[in-house]
Amino acid sequence: MDSTANLESGASGANVDMDAVMQQVAEHKGCGTEGGSGKASCGSGAGENDLPQEIWDKVKNHPCYSEEAHHHYARMHVAVAPACNIQCNYCNRKYDCANESRPGVVSEKLTPEQAAKKVLAVASTIPQMTVLGIAGPGDPLANPAKTFKTFELISKTAPDIKLCLSTNGLALPDHVDTIAKYNVDHVTITINMVDPEVGAKIYPWIFWKHKRIEGIEAARILTERQMQGLEMLTERGILCKVNSVMIPGVNDKHLVEVNKAVKSRGAFLHNIMPLISAPEHGTVFGLTGQRGPSAQELKALQDSCEGEMNMMRHCRQCRADAVGLLGEDRSEEFTTDKIMAMEVNYDLETRKAYQAAVELERVAKVEAKKEELETLAGVASDIKILTAVATKGSGLINEHFGHAKEFQIYELSTGGAKFVGHRRVDLYCQGGFGDEDSLETVIRAINDCHAVFVAKIGGCPKGDLAKAGIEAVDEFAHEFIEKSAISWFKAYLEKVNSGEIVHESRGDAEIRQGALLAAAD
Amino acid sequence: MTYKIVASQCTSCSACEAECPNMAISEKGGTFIIDPKKCTECLGHFDTPQCVAVCPVDNTCVIDNSLPRYQAP
Numbered sequence: 001m002d003s004t005a006n007l008e009s010g011a012s013g014a015n016v017d018m019d020a021v022m023q024q025v026a027e028h029k030g031c032g033t034e035g036g037s038g039k040a041s042c043g044s045g046a047g048e049n050d051l052p053q054e055i056w057d058k059v060k061n062h063p064c065y066s067e068e069a070h071h072h073y074a075r076m077h078v079a080v081a082p083a084c085n086i087q088c089n090y091c092n093r094k095y096d097c098a099n100e101s102r103p104g105v106v107s108e109k110l111t112p113e114q115a116a117k118k119v120l121a122v123a124s125t126i127p128q129m130t131v132l133g134i135a136g137p138g139d140p141l142a143n144p145a146k147t148f149k150t151f152e153l154i155s156k157t158a159p160d161i162k163l164c165l166s167t168n169g170l171a172l173p174d175h176v177d178t179i180a181k182y183n184v185d186h187v188t189i190t191i192n193m194v195d196p197e198v199g200a201k202i203y204p205w206i207f208w209k210h211k212r213i214e215g216i217e218a219a220r221i222l223t224e225r226q227m228q229g230l231e232m233l234t235e236r237g238i239l240c241k242v243n244s245v246m247i248p249g250v251n252d253k254h255l256v257e258v259n260k261a262v263k264s265r266g267a268f269l270h271n272i273m274p275l276i277s278a279p280e281h282g283t284v285f286g287l288t289g290q291r292g293p294s295a296q297e298l299k300a301l302q303d304s305c306e307g308e309m310n311m312m313r314h315c316r317q318c319r320a321d322a323v324g325l326l327g328e329d330r331s332e333e334f335t336t337d338k339i340m341a342m343e344v345n346y347d348l349e350t351r352k353a354y355q356a357a358v359e360l361e362r363v364a365k366v367e368a369k370k371e372e373l374e375t376l377a378g379v380a381s382d383i384k385i386l387t388a389v390a391t392k393g394s395g396l397i398n399e400h401f402g403h404a405k406e407f408q409i410y411e412l413s414t415g416g417a418k419f420v421g422h423r424r425v426d427l428y429c430q431g432g433f434g435d436e437d438s439l440e441t442v443i444r445a446i447n448d449c450h451a452v453f454v455a456k457i458g459g460c461p462k463g464d465l466a467k468a469g470i471e472a473v474d475e476f477a478h479e480f481i482e483k484s485a486i487s488w489f490k491a492y493l494e495k496v497n498s499g500e501i502v503h504e505s506r507g508d509a510e511i512r513q514g515a516l517l518a519a520a521d
Numbered sequence: 522m523t524y525k526i527v528a529s530q531c532t533s534c535s536a537c538e539a540e541c542p543n544m545a546i547s548e549k550g551g552t553f554i555i556d557p558k559k560c561t562e563c564l565g566h567f568d569t570p571q572c573v574a575v576c577p578v579d580n581t582c583v584i585d586n587s588l589p590r591y592q593a594p
Contacts, residue, residue, distance in 0.1 A: 083536035087577055109533070138534055210540075210567045212574040 055268070058185055058239055061130040061355070062162060063326050065186060065241060065269060067314045067419050068366075070326045071395040072358045075131040075164075076122050078115035079108070079321040080146045084138035085170050086206040086222065089284035090245055090275055108321070109137075112146055114336055116153035120346050121339040122323055123158055126330070127354035129323075131186075133164040136320035141171040144178070151182040160348060162186065166243070170206060170222055172229030180236050187233055188241040188271075189226055194261045196220040198254050202247065204284070227265060234266030241269040241312065246293050246301060247285070248275070259305040270305060271312035274298050274511045295448055295509035299420060313421045316406075325393050327406050327422065365395045368483040373416050376486060381493050383503055384413040388423070388452040388470075389481050397476050397484055401457035407446055410481065412489040417482040424512050441512075443468045448509040450492075453484060469506065523560035524570055525585035528552045530578045537572035537582065546572065557585065 051059070063070035110118065122129050132154055134140040140147040151163050165179070166188040179187060193199040199219025206218040213221065233240050242262045244255050251258075259270055275292040277285045293301075302311045316326045324330040388407035390399035409421040423445040425438075439461055446452060451471040455478060462472040476484035495501045526537070531552045538546045538553060543566075545559030555572070563570045572582040 082532075082534040083539060083575075084534065084577060085536070085575070138536065142536065143539075207536075207540075207575045210571060210574070211569065 055239070058162075059268075062164070062186060063131065064133075064164070064188075064312070064315070065239065067312070068362070070314050071391075071393055072128060072362055073131070074126050074129040074323070074325045075133060076119065076129055076323040077133045077135045077318065077320050078110055078118060078150060079137055080110050080112055080115050080150050081134055081136055081140040081143035081320075082109050082138045083142045084136075084168075085142040085208075086139070086168050086218075087204050088168075089202055089204065089290075090247070090277060090286075092281055092283040092286075108336055110321075110336065112149040112153055114339075115150045116157060117344070118334055118336075118339045119154050119158055119161065120344045121342045122334055123161060123351065124344050124346055125333070126324065127351045128325075128358055129161075130355070131162045131164055132158075133166060133186075135166040135188075139168050139171070140165045141167045141175050144171070144175055148178055148182060151184060155182060158346060160351065164188070166190070167229075168222070169226035169229045170208065171225075173225060173232055176229065176232040176236065176238075179233070180238065184238070186239050186241070188243055189230055190243040190245070191223075191226050191230075191258055191262060192245050192247070193219065193251050193254060194223050194227070194258050195254060196223060198251050199223060201250050202245075227261065230262060230265045230267060239269075240267045241271055242267045243271045243273060243315075245275050246272050246298060248291060248293050248297065250290070252293065252297070252301060255301060256304060259309065263309045267309070269310045269312050271315050272298070272302050272305065273315055273317055276317060292511055295421070295423070295511055298511065302420075314408075314419060316422065316424075328393075361394060365480050365482070368480045369417070369486070372483040372486040376414055376416070376490055379414050379490065379493060381414055381496075383493065383496065384411060385450045385489070385492070385503075386411055386420070386448050386506070387485055387488075388446040388449045389485070390452065390454040391481060395481050396478055397453045397481055398455050398478050401452070401454040401461060401472065404442075404454070407442075407449075407452065408481070409446070409449065410485050412485055412492075414493075417485040417489070423509065439464055443470065444510045445512060446470065446509060448506045450506060451488065453481070453488070469504075523557040523585050524555050524562060524572060524582050525557070526553050526555055526572070527581045527583060528554075530581040532578060534577060536575045536577070540571035540575050542566040542571065555582075 059065040059069065061069055061073050063073045063075050119132050134147050134150060147165065154161060155163065163182060163184040164186040165184055167190070169189045169191065172189065192202050196216045196219035199222060200216045203219055203222060205212050205214045206222055207213075208218070208221055230240055230242070242258075244251075244258055246252055246255060255272055262270060275285060275290065277283065277290050277292050279286050279289075302313055305311055314326060318326065319329065319331065321331050322329050323334055387410050389397055389410060390401055390404040391397060391408055392399045404425060406422050406424045408419065409423060411418045411420045425442045425445045443465065447468070447470075449470055451473050452465065453473045453476055455474065457472045457474055465472045473488060476488070492501075496503045526546075533548070533552055535548070535553065538548070541555075542563060543559045543561055545556045546553055547556070570582065576582050
């Protein structure tokens with residue numbers, strides 16, 4: 001298969017000098033100014049009534065495994081695992097700018113003891129933090145002693161916190177029993193291919209049995225180990241999420257095969273993420289000009305894989321030291337200096353009480369959605385439209401348009417409101433486009449939407465959005481997202497049916513790739 | 522025979538430290554260094570020097586040419 005045949009724009013071609021690229025990677029010191037980039041989150045849209053009870057109990061508080069939970073619950077990663085045993089063309093761990101946000105990036109490495117202290121500090125400050133993950137910045141299972149020591153310490157001091165890890169899978173079969181022993185019941189494997197020919201374009205080498213192995217042989221070993229590890233985990237009832245990076249022209253069409261392979265081996269959730277690729281990241285793909293997918297391309301692939309398997313669309317592709325709700329990063333509040341100075345009072349009862357209040361909020365939200373949906377019963381229409389929502393969490397339209405760092409995207413149809421993604425719109429350093437108007441940036445990011453729901457918006461941006469064909473809706477301020485969206489959609493259909501407006505489809509939208517310039521407020 | 526780590530390219534990922542059969546690698550001042558007295562270039566242990574094979578940045582674990590034994594007589 002010729003990967004270059006599918007490349008539409010600026011992707012890596014045959015005439016790229018790989019030696020020159022590798023030297024650039026080696027010399028790369030990160031973004032000259034400050035970096036940062038696309039965040040991602042994790043999860044399935046399935047609710048309490050769609051899953052067996054034992055599975056729902058495992059995912060209901062896990063923001064990455066449940067889209068519904070991610071509006072309410074937070075996670076944190078501790079960066080105790082710096083070493084890696086494979087090389088990926090989309091990864092460069094040298095880039096350590098505090099404002100950069102993507103997998104593999106951290107500001108500081110922690111020892112297991114520091115990590116345990118940090119978890120207690122965060123759990124005491126953020127009572128809705130329910131999940132502790134180890135995701136790098138290398139591979140957790142290439143650092144087994146540090147990874148499992150961290151789990152051991154945390155399971156003693158904060159037994160209510162769910163443990164989670166994310167791996168490339170190469171070392172996974174060797175550690176499945178230890179994973180089970182520490183009650184790690186969520187494991188994510190990054191699987192980008194099941195065909196070694198495709199894999200050779202993504203992985204330049206693996207370190208295996210004391211040797212560096214390159215090319216198709218490397219990818220063949222990796223895929224065998226990944227599939228074996230996945231089977232071993234699902235046999236033990238450990239919930240598995242599969243992450244796949246969508247690389248247009250390299251593995252985009254192939255990911256349908258990956259989806260079938262992981263589904264048949266019992267994976268619970270498939271998370272297809274867009275490639276994050278910019279020259280300033282210093283990755284091979286960034287330097288060869290390999291592009292990421294557009295919003296429409298990503299959604300089309302996710303839609304085509306959605307069948308019997310849950311697709312995660314709320315992944316913010318977060319850092320290996322992220323803290324907070326998906327889509328927010330509070331890691332700056334918990335640097336090692338700060339946590340070592342903190343008086344930590346781990347109060348399990350307070351956490352339980354807070355989480356009980358969160359559950360009431362969730363129930364109210366689901367009820368409101370159900371009631372509103374009933375009013376759509378009997379309405380027939382093939383129209384499906386996307387809408388953007390400015391939210392700070394809790395499933396409410398509670399963010400000002402101008403303050404939104406991201407918009408959540410919901411697809412509306414007579415079937416209801418479905419979360420299908422998010423678009424990051426915070427201030428980016430776009431390699432030469434840094435001065436662009438931020439409203440233009442927002443419009444490009446939500447250009448495929450008919451409306452944007454906000455708590456508040458000024459007259460000026462409202463007018464500019466209208467000119468771009470996007471209706472700014474502020475009448476549902478501080479109300480539930482799904483209930484409001486369904487209600488608005490019902491009115492939209494009525495206007496279309498009465499001839500007051502003509503339904504027109506929208507264009508594509510952009511997935512932001514650049515580095516984040518301004519830190520969160 | 523001995524290798525050294527080019528400090529300006531080292532990501533401090535620590536992968537080499539765990540792979541070295543001679544315990545010759547340690548962290549010092551935020552980066553990793555190879556003790557030239559302990560490094561054997563992995564001769565007698567493995568086919569290739571493990572630090573070179575596992576390092577994520579090419580040309581970062583290199584032969585230390587500054588040592589007298591590598592200088593032309």
